[in-house]
Amino acid sequence: MTKKKITNPASESYLQxxxxxxxxxxxxxxxxxxxxxxxxxxxxxxxxxxxxxxxIVGTFAGAPNKEHIxxxxxxGRDVFSRxxxxxxxxxxxxxxxxxxxxxxxVVLGLVAGYFGGVIDMVIMRFTDVVMxxxxxxxxxxxASIFKPGMWSIILILGFVDWPGITRLVRxxxxxxxxxxxxxxxxVAGMPTWHVLFSEILPNTxxxxxxxxxSVLALSMLDEAALSFLGMGVQPPTASLxxxxxxxxxxxxxxxxPWLWIPAGVVIILLVVAINFIGDALRDALDPKGKG
Amino acid sequence: xxxxxxxxxxxxxxxLIGITVIDYVIMCxxxxxxxxxxxxxxxxxxxxxxxxxLGLDKPVFVQYFIWLSQLLQxxxxxxxxxxxxxxxxxxxxxxxxxxxxGASLLVSLMIAIPAGIYSAIHQYxxxxxxxxxxxxxxxxxxxxxxxxxxxxVFTVKLGWLPSSGMTTLGTEGGFWDVAKHMVMPVLxxxxxxxxxxIRYIRSSMLEILEKxxxxxxxxxxxxxxxxxxxxxLRNALVSIVTVIxxxxxxxxxxxxxxxxxFSWPGIGLMTMSAITARxxxxxxxxxxxxxxxxxxxxxITDIVYALVDPTISLN
Numbered sequence: 326m327t328k329k330k331i332t333n334p335a336s337e338s339y340l341q342x343x344x345x346x347x348x349x350x351x352x353x354x355x356x357x358x359x360x361x362x363x364x365x366x367x368x369x370x371x372x373x374x375x376x377x378x379x380x381i382v383g384t385f386a387g388a389p390n391k392e393h394i395x396x397x398x399x400x401g402r403d404v405f406s407r408x409x410x411x412x413x414x415x416x417x418x419x420x421x422x423x424x425x426x427x428x429x430x431v432v433l434g435l436v437a438g439y440f441g442g443v444i445d446m447v448i449m450r451f452t453d454v455v456m457x458x459x460x461x462x463x464x465x466x467x468a469s470i471f472k473p474g475m476w477s478i479i480l481i482l483g484f485v486d487w488p489g490i491t492r493l494v495r496x497x498x499x500x501x502x503x504x505x506x507x508x509x510x511x512v513a514g515m516p517t518w519h520v521l522f523s524e525i526l527p528n529t530x531x532x533x534x535x536x537x538x539s540v541l542a543l544s545m546l547d548e549a550a551l552s553f554l555g556m557g558v559q560p561p562t563a564s565l566x567x568x569x570x571x572x573x574x575x576x577x578x579x580x581x582p583w584l585w586i587p588a589g590v591v592i593i594l595l596v597v598a599i600n601f602i603g604d605a606l607r608d609a610l611d612p613k614g615k616g
Numbered sequence: 617x618x619x620x621x622x623x624x625x626x627x628x629x630x631x632l633i634g635i636t637v638i639d640y641v642i643m644c645x646x647x648x649x650x651x652x653x654x655x656x657x658x659x660x661x662x663x664x665x666x667x668x669x670l671g672l673d674k675p676v677f678v679q680y681f682i683w684l685s686q687l688l689q690x691x692x693x694x695x696x697x698x699x700x701x702x703x704x705x706x707x708x709x710x711x712x713x714x715x716x717x718g719a720s721l722l723v724s725l726m727i728a729i730p731a732g733i734y735s736a737i738h739q740y741x742x743x744x745x746x747x748x749x750x751x752x753x754x755x756x757x758x759x760x761x762x763x764x765x766x767x768x769v770f771t772v773k774l775g776w777l778p779s780s781g782m783t784t785l786g787t788e789g790g791f792w793d794v795a796k797h798m799v800m801p802v803l804x805x806x807x808x809x810x811x812x813x814i815r816y817i818r819s820s821m822l823e824i825l826e827k828x829x830x831x832x833x834x835x836x837x838x839x840x841x842x843x844x845x846x847x848x849l850r851n852a853l854v855s856i857v858t859v860i861x862x863x864x865x866x867x868x869x870x871x872x873x874x875x876x877x878f879s880w881p882g883i884g885l886m887t888m889s890a891i892t893a894r895x896x897x898x899x900x901x902x903x904x905x906x907x908x909x910x911x912x913x914x915x916i917t918d919i920v921y922a923l924v925d926p927t928i929s930l931n
Contacts, residue, residue, distance in 0.1 A: 451634070462887065549760075554873065569761060575772075589761040593757050604752070
């Protein structure tokens with residue numbers, strides 16, 4: 326047992342409080358470790374991968390052995406190398422889609438909440454329309470329209486995931502607009518963009534950040550589902566979803582588990598880690614939180 | 617109450633029209649269904665005749681209005697592939713999908729309500745951590761991966777459960793046969809739903825447990841069981857209703873992938889084949905149906921709110 330450090334909550338900065346509260350969540354700390362490890366391996370894929378992910382380097386559907394630690398796929402590519410590159414692609418899709426939807430959501434939410442009136446009504450009705458689509462259906466229809474591929478998936482997910490963020494930001498803006506510091510800015514004649522981006526936005530970053538982690542988890546799951554159905558990232562580029570695609574064949578499912586189990590496990594690890602981190606962030610960033 | 621419902625329906629109409637417009641525009645960007653007919657044995661003249669017969673030679677907005685006016689007369693159009701009326705196609709596949717969705721929702725609540733309550737009452741205990749971890753797993757495992765795992769274990773290894781369809785081929789089916797086919801798809805859908813449900817119910821229970829009226833109830837000494845099941849649970853109902861309302865669109869979408877994996881003969885399977893065949897009228901019909909389901913779910917959620925919580929006023 327180490328000596329417990331005595332902290333004085335009054336003397337620490339907001340970020341220190343957040344960090345201290347975040348560290349209390351053991352599952353989230355484990356999540357950070359997993360994410361750093363898998364993310365690091367994905368980033369360093371060209372260095373770590375023993376083989377070219379698209380090159381045929383072994384026997385067809387060879388079981389794991391010393392040369393190919395996760396075996397080879399149906400046409401003789403190294404599964405471990407493909408898994409590294411797939412993680413890279415899936416993370417990239419998740420992060421980019423989340424960035425796009427966050428930017429769209431924040432801008433629309435700020436505008437709707439701040440200006441109100443007709444603009445607000447039009448934006449919110451549009452949000453309702455997008456929200457009323459069953460999500461997967463919209464994504465599937467869009468995916469079948471545009472040429473499938475990594476960038477179309479990023480754009481589709483990015484343009485579909487924003488309504489939640491818009492509602493969240495709009496709600497916060499409506500509250501913040503009534504606060505004295507924003508009112509005094511308006512009275513002082515500050516330009517609108519200054520009020521929006523320098524006063525209101527920083528005060529609503531915490532909930533956006535928490536929401537964005539769940540969007541990240543969701544978009545990674547969606548990429549996997551779409552690629553699994555053959556409408557996402559297209560072979561030969563490997564993604565975690567399309568590596569699972571082969572498991573629809575009975576031989577792969579029953580006799581070659583190394584072809585599909587590793588990719589599934591990596592998706593689960595990544596998404597669980599992100600969800601744990603998001604949960605801890607929600608707790609740590611909560612201004613009304615205890616301790 | 618009646619006034620409120622009418623007002624809500626009136627608000628829903630422009631949203632619904634917006635949905636159909638966006639649908640139609642996207643659909644037209646998708647490419648022509650004529651592409652699917654092309655082949656060495658189809659002459660140019662046949663294609664043109666087909667184009668006129670399907671009304672595809674007219675501008676997009678005219679096509680949209682033709683579709684809309686037919687819809688208002690109760691005609692959802694005909695499938696371009698099988699020439700069946702869309703309404704009867706949807707009607708015959710709605711049953712299996714509703715069965716799947718209803719059973720999954722029920723099973724997920726049967727897991728989530730006791731687990732969420734247990735976890736809230738024993739906050740920060742080992743059991744609580746186990747329940748929360750389980751719930752995160754539930755919302756993090758891709759449904760199709762869980763489906764593959766289940767098929768691997770229960771169909772391939774143990775041979776207990778059938779992995780595709782709704783009834784055994786060549787038989788009439790019957791209750792037990794259908795029930796056996798349902799086990800795996802329902803488990804997969806219920807597992808992911810229960811994941812998010814548990815956390816909602818847990819956090820709303822935690823909030824309620826700190827309320828003054830619960831302290832009063834406890835102080836009265838009516839016993840732990842009564843405090844929780846009579847006072848706390850009844851107040852947690854509001855959040856349970858929200859959770860159900862929120863998950864209906866999710867279920868509707870999630871069913872698409874699960875139906876595909878298990879070849880469940882529902883709306884999802886039909887939608888997937890319509891999307892690949894660019895069967896416009898069918899896709900439009902499904903989008904419309906799903907939008908109506910979602911808007912109805914929202915409306916019913918708000919009404920049930922008022923029923924379970926008399927302090928919420930509908931104005």
